[in-house]
Amino acid sequence: MSAENDASNEESPSEKKTEDVTNPGTIRLIPETKNLENIKISDEESSFYTDAKDYWSNIPATLDGMLGGFGYISSLDLNFSERYIRDILKSADPPQRLRALDCGAGIGRISKNLLMKHFETVDLVEQDQKFSEEAKVYCSSSDDSAKRLGTVYNVGLQKFTPEPNTYDLIWSQWVLGHLTDEDLLEFFKRIKVGLKETGAFVIKENVTKHGTVEKDEDDSSITRPLKTYETILKNAGFKVTQIVRQTNLPQGLFPVYLMTCRPKKKKAIN
Numbered sequence: 611m612s613a614e615n616d617a618s619n620e621e622s623p624s625e626k627k628t629e630d631v632t633n634p635g636t637i638r639l640i641p642e643t644k645n646l647e648n649i650k651i652s653d654e655e656s657s658f659y660t661d662a663k664d665y666w667s668n669i670p671a672t673l674d675g676m677l678g679g680f681g682y683i684s685s686l687d688l689n690f691s692e693r694y695i696r697d698i699l700k701s702a703d704p705p706q707r708l709r710a711l712d713c714g715a716g717i718g719r720i721s722k723n724l725l726m727k728h729f730e731t732v733d734l735v736e737q738d739q740k741f742s743e744e745a746k747v748y749c750s751s752s753d754d755s756a757k758r759l760g761t762v763y764n765v766g767l768q769k770f771t772p773e774p775n776t777y778d779l780i781w782s783q784w785v786l787g788h789l790t791d792e793d794l795l796e797f798f799k800r801i802k803v804g805l806k807e808t809g810a811f812v813i814k815e816n817v818t819k820h821g822t823v824e825k826d827e828d829d830s831s832i833t834r835p836l837k838t839y840e841t842i843l844k845n846a847g848f849k850v851t852q853i854v855r856q857t858n859l860p861q862g863l864f865p866v867y868l869m870t871c872r873p874k875k876k877k878a879i880n
């Protein structure tokens with residue numbers, strides 16, 4: 611979770627104010643927004659990935675750590691997602707409730723408090739080892755969630771390949787800014803293969819307001835415009851069936867959007 615760099619405040623483009631996410635009470639200046647629209651870093655050991663790994667290795671395995679100092683918004687986030695997921699499960703073409711996957715799962719905040727309420731088994735993918743270990747503990751802290759905990763994959767999403775035709779729902783939140791556009795496209799294609807035919811892929815991400823990509827040098831991530839996600843999802847063969855903005859978050863944060871994607875159905879051959 612990051613504070614936004616809100617260009618609508620009419621500040622000098624080279625000195626936009628944003629809340630310091632490590633200390634939400636202060637304001638820091640960040641360098642001019644870089645347009646990274648064409649960022650292409652195909653080497654997974656490039657500094658874009660290693661810097662992010664280093665950043666997260668120094669973050670505590672707590673709710674506050676997961677949310678960049680905004681731990682207090684966890685329940686607002688989860689309540690909104692709860693309503694969203696219920697709508698998907700009530701839709702005309704609902705996923706089954708057997709197996710879900712939580713991508714960039716951190717300590718399992720979403721797995722335990724959202725996905726495990728609806729799915730029999732939940733697998734997690736998380737790159738940081740200490741978060742992966744804490745996720746196993748956190749998700750086993752009640753009898754009900756303990757029996758729903760599946761496999762915790764301790765690997766980066768850029769290297770993760772789900773088993774084909776496995777998941778009813780795949781949830782990815784506040785992590786995709788850690789993948790380059792190129793790796794994101796390949797990741798989406800693999801996710802599509804990992805979904806069952808009636809499965810749904812939900813992404814929940816910060817987006818920029820003004821059509822540009824913004825880089826956060828602290829955690830080595832990028833924030834993309836909504837349109838970029840739509841384009842990459844379509845190129846990966848997904849149909850975006852719903853896009854909703856989360857409305858109940860405090861001001862000063864990036865806009866947060868949820869998107870539901872379904873695999874495009876193959877045309878029947880006569």
Ligand SMILES: C[S@@+](CC[C@H](N)C(=O)[O-])C[C@H]1O[C@@H](n2cnc3c(N)ncnc32)[C@H](O)[C@@H]1O
Nearest residue numbers: 611666714715716719737738766767783785788
């Ligand atoms: C902002 S936290 C969000 C965690 C969780 N999705 C939540 O909302 O509570 C970002 C998480 O993404 C993980 N992460 C960063 N880069 C990753 C990558 N390339 N692959 C998988 N996970 C990654 C971090 O270790 C961290 O746990």
